Amino acid sequence: MSEYSPPSGDIVVLHEDSDLLVVDKPAGLLSVPGKGAALADCLLSRLEAAFPTVRLVHRLDRDTSGVMVFGLTAHAQRHLGAQFEARKTKKTYVARVAGRLAPKSGEVDLPLIVDWPNRPRQMVCHDNGKPALTGWKVMKASDAESRVRLFPHTGRSHQLRVHMLALGHPILGDELYAPETAAQYPRMMLHAEELRLSHPESGRGMSFRQPAPF
Template identity: 40%
Template sequence: MDVPELTPDEIQARVLHRDGLMLVIDKPAGLPVHRGPKGGANLEASFDALRFGLPRPPVLAHRLDRDTSGCLVLGRHRKATASLGMLFKYGKIGKTYWAVVEGGPAEDEGSIDLPLGRLNEERGWWQKPDPAGQPAVSNWKVLGRGDGLSWLALEPVTGRTHQLRVHAAAMGWPIVGDNIYGNGPRLGEPRLHLHSREIVVPLSRNKDPVRVVAPVPAHLHERLRACGWREE
């Protein structure tokens, strides 16, 4: 479900937060953040429309998978981007994702501590549980249940590639629409049900952290409602 590049107006309409140091934008599902080796539509191609008076476009401070939607942080200049990079590296930024998973955990909250490694050389980004891999920890909490599904809040303590997707699948409750680690289109759902719902950035020592919430995208509405979510 690839989506086309955003026009200047479209990407400006997706700005959730803007200050002198950073932007937080609402990334659409299906659009990669980077230009791929074969080219194609990507989010970075639209960043020039986000300069807002600065000489250079903003730069990605972290990444989201192509099929994940929601809060994405951009640094507005080199020094800010470096500061944000350190905050992400050392786990100082709070990240909460919403996911709809098949089945779900028996308990109401818990933690997954499962190291991850690369699946193989050909699939460079793909991951698998690997006792000899990098440490990976995710906290989770059930927000609702229904229709054989669960609505979870997921907090990645570490920031491994595809971490939440692999962890959920390894626990036996894959994320709806995950065509790599889950059952993908078997449920008739081509879209991954994983959304970067909230980000908390402690950017200034003498100010409260910046807290940004991304609206729930349309493709999650039906299954979230089945789990008890009420539209905002």
């Protein structure tokens, strides 16, 4: 992985009420602090400065951008966390992947496990991996690359990145799984475009969307 050089600038707030905070996480910024002072700057710490009661619910990889939700109360954090755990949230990502992905839509059903000698890499493992399922739909494609929407039905670490690699169409700009493409792109081409969930107090269905910046 490249040296950590998080982006500067304000965090874009997509929604705020007494229970929820929804933001657009920039690519290159950790969701939570890593080990050591050099990795202390993260989305959570930046939000804590403006929203002292903010509580983590889920994460996005450092180099993934897009919609993230936080709780602003202990109850909201628990309620939202339970929705993620029970797979009641609906997540949509946009990615640019290498080559022409065919057919136009489909699913990847491959179990994943951490690749211990090469962590944080994950890998497909049919013997000991945890179930992981991803749907895809091609938006447009050329021989060089495809623009796709990805629909994770499970939430395994690096799931979308490993599943696309397993299909033979790695996400462009991914330093970990497609390092040969990293120099050609300013960032990893993966963005959390939309998140659907139920409000922890009212139960009302809500949808938050931020178009991909690439």
